[in-house]
Amino acid sequence: MKALAFGAALAVSCVALGQDVSKEIQRYRQMVAEGSPAELFELQGEELWKKPHGPKNVSLERCDLGEGPGVLKGAYAHLPRYFKDADRVMDLETRLLYCMTTLQGRSREEATARVFGSADRASEFELLSAYVAGQSRGVAIQPRMSHPQEKASYELGRTLFFHRVGPWDFSCASCHGEEGKRIRMQDLPVLYKPQYARPVMATWPAYRVSTSQFVTLQWRMNDCYRQMRTPEPTFGSETTVALIHFLTVTARGETYQGPGSKR
Amino acid sequence: MAAGPMKMRASLGTGFTDVRVLMTHPMETGLRKDADGKIVPQHFIQNLTVKVNGKTVIDAEISQAVSRNPVFSFRLKGGAKGDKIEVSWLDNHGESAAIETAVT
Numbered sequence: 036m037k038a039l040a041f042g043a044a045l046a047v048s049c050v051a052l053g054q055d056v057s058k059e060i061q062r063y064r065q066m067v068a069e070g071s072p073a074e075l076f077e078l079q080g081e082e083l084w085k086k087p088h089g090p091k092n093v094s095l096e097r098c099d100l101g102e103g104p105g106v107l108k109g110a111y112a113h114l115p116r117y118f119k120d121a122d123r124v125m126d127l128e129t130r131l132l133y134c135m136t137t138l139q140g141r142s143r144e145e146a147t148a149r150v151f152g153s154a155d156r157a158s159e160f161e162l163l164s165a166y167v168a169g170q171s172r173g174v175a176i177q178p179r180m181s182h183p184q185e186k187a188s189y190e191l192g193r194t195l196f197f198h199r200v201g202p203w204d205f206s207c208a209s210c211h212g213e214e215g216k217r218i219r220m221q222d223l224p225v226l227y228k229p230q231y232a233r234p235v236m237a238t239w240p241a242y243r244v245s246t247s248q249f250v251t252l253q254w255r256m257n258d259c260y261r262q263m264r265t266p267e268p269t270f271g272s273e274t275t276v277a278l279i280h281f282l283t284v285t286a287r288g289e290t291y292q293g294p295g296s297k298r
Numbered sequence: 299m300a301a302g303p304m305k306m307r308a309s310l311g312t313g314f315t316d317v318r319v320l321m322t323h324p325m326e327t328g329l330r331k332d333a334d335g336k337i338v339p340q341h342f343i344q345n346l347t348v349k350v351n352g353k354t355v356i357d358a359e360i361s362q363a364v365s366r367n368p369v370f371s372f373r374l375k376g377g378a379k380g381d382k383i384e385v386s387w388l389d390n391h392g393e394s395a396a397i398e399t400a401v402t
Contacts, residue, residue, distance in 0.1 A: 072320055075303055075304075075305060075367060078303040078305060079302065079303060242367075247365070
């Protein structure tokens with residue numbers, strides 16, 4: 036009986052310790068969010084957006100992100116969506132690549148030579164994502180779901196989320212499908228449930244404090260597949276766009292908060 | 299490397315002004331090695347100066363212990379709407395950057 040009481044006391048103190056740690060992490064995240072270097076990337080992205088580039092020597096200012104050529108306000112919050120000119124569903128980065136190849140006349144090979152940057156030098160997609168996403172701050176996340184291709188993209192994303200692949204037989208849901216899971220101190224959100232997807236999607240893309248890098252959703256999909264040990268997915272492929280579409284639709288209605296910060 | 303952007307906000311409270319400034323800087327400690335195994339040379343902000351309406355109120359010496367892309371926030375006594383706040387830094391390579399904003 037005595038031993039049992041001792042065991043119970045120990046369990047209580049462990050729980051208390053766990054709460055303290057998670058409260059401290061919460062406080063740390065709050066501090067990071069208040070002074071997020073993400074804003075510095077937005078400024079650099081704006082400069083890049085307006086800078087003429089490529090064989091046609093034009094800027095991306097006439098790029099149509101779905102709200103009309105050059106309209107940035109709220110554009111990110113309404114992606115991914117179907118684009119008639121490209122006849123496919125695109126997320127932000129895929130659309131940026133489309134504008135680089137069409138408006139600026141660049142080749143896909145050249146434009147995608149360096150899609151993910153480093154702490155020393157961010158990639159074009161990272162800087163542009165920061166700027167464009169920042170222009171949707173305060174806008175409700177409402178990805179399109181009316182066109183048949185949009186519905187198909189969402190369904191594909193949902194299927195992929197639960198589909199186990201690779202040598203380790205992992206799916207997205209292996210890590211993000213059950214409540215109360217974590218990797219080290221990082222809680223894993225159950226991303227097919229709206230209450231978990233909402234705060235996550237409201238703060239991507241984001242500045243990652245541990246690596247001093249600005250990271251995008253295409254990077255996140257790419258890196259999750261790397262951790263699952265699958266072959267590397269193609270940047271802007273149907274697979275990565277469908278997963279982003281599925282996650283964004285799951286989070287719809289949430290107010291987009293602008294590029295956030297991650298641990 | 300050309301100095302990247304800075305961003306600053308200065309907001310008036312009751313009897314004080316809160317200032318937050320973000321700056322782009324690699325803040326290399328001189329201890330890190332690159333992909334080829336060579337030491338990345340020290341490159342960090344040494345001096346940070348804050349002026350209010352032209353008068354220096356903070357003259358700070360900081361070290362390589364501060365993170366990359368640092369953010370500084372501080373509270374100044376008093377202040378009024380429209381006061382001009384200037385923040386500038388100087389690093390160990392002699393590079394510098396500055397930003398100014400009005401208190402809102």
